Amino acid sequence: MKIPIVELSDCIKCGVCVEICPEVFRLNGAGFIDVIELSSYPEIEVNEAIKYCPVDCIYWEE
Numbered sequence: 387m388k389i390p391i392v393e394l395s396d397c398i399k400c401g402v403c404v405e406i407c408p409e410v411f412r413l414n415g416a417g418f419i420d421v422i423e424l425s426s427y428p429e430i431e432v433n434e435a436i437k438y439c440p441v442d443c444i445y446w447e448e
């Protein structure tokens with residue numbers, strides 16, 4: 387299964403991924419982006435988040 391990964395050391399916490407795909411990305415209490423654990427991930431929405439992340443720190447892990 388493909389899982390989206392956020393490279394937290396590069397993430398600038400802009401919130402774009404959360405806006406595009408809140409079912410997958412969430413800002414946690416510590417102020418970091420979490421990838422919510424799901425049995426499968428919506429490819430189109432995650433690809434949108436990948437496309438619009440300003441620092442390109444989201445990627446798929448196979």
Ligand code: SF4
Nearest residue numbers: 397398400401403439
């Ligand atoms: S879009 Fe990219 S930089 Fe912005 S919060 Fe999401 S992972 Fe971080």
